[in-house]
Amino acid sequence: MKPERLTERVVNHNTEVETYHKFRFCKAAGTPGEAALLPLWQFHFSKVKKKDVTGLKWNPRYSDLFAAGYGSFEFQRQGSGFVCCYSLKNTGYPEYFWKTESAVCSIDWHPHSPSLLAVGLYDGMVLVFDIHTKDRKPTHASTVKVNKHTDPVWDVRWDGDDSGSAFRFYSVSGDGRVTSWTLMKNKLESEEVSLLS
Known part of the structure; x- marks a missing residue:
């Protein structure tokens, strides 16, 4: 440190x-x-002043660390979003933060690798951030090439099964699709699990 x-x-x-x-x-x-x-406590960060908190998740290993997703509940006025990780050890400023191109709708920490954070966005993208990297960019991001959702991603959840070697999470979107995402070395691979209609 x-x-x-x-x-x-x-x-x-x-x-x-x-x-x-x-x-x-x-x-x-x-x-x-x-x-x-x-x-x-009250947590303040000037860059998210006019944004709504759209998700909140405590870290499974570090009991004083939580992630907050920022976006807007005014669905006709969507813009960029933020993900901020706050610590109770330093309430004056986030430990980590990332700006996203679209509003954040959902977040989830990996249950066994607590540095990984999955994020679902309003534009249908899913992102994965690693708090151990110094880069302000996601380590993994969905694209149109890998079956990106076409509507907001209302929920993301990591697969809690750590018996396999792959990291996998699921997303649910307003487009009716439930998608499984597997983290590969430098990309995300997707598989449609079901289509809700």
Whole structure:
């Protein structure tokens, strides 16, 4: 970890030590059978100021890391999107972020390789980002050549079976197709699983 990033984390932790304590050791507030909500943090990132949060997913291994997808719920006004990974260790700025050409509709972390994040976009594309790469581009992306969806991708889910050597995830789109995507070295291979009508 770079010294600047470590210093930023320490400063944030010291200024928010009471909030961290509430998060880690809080007991349910309120009376039994009654839900209670205690706001602890607000995450701000200037590049997503006028965007809606369209997806949120906690990392399966790193309990303080979560991904947020940004787009718009005004479907007549779609534009670019963002994927931001925030850490509770540094609430002032995302640990990782990527701009997408289309609004983000869905996200999912790989259950056994927690650096991989699958993303479904409004324009029908699916992307895979790896937080361990320094590049701000996806490691894998669907194209028209590999059977890209023609409508928004409303959900993406990794295949939890890690017995095989291939990484595979599924996408569901408004075009009615359920597609299986397999990560190859430098490309995505697709296979239509079913057509919903």
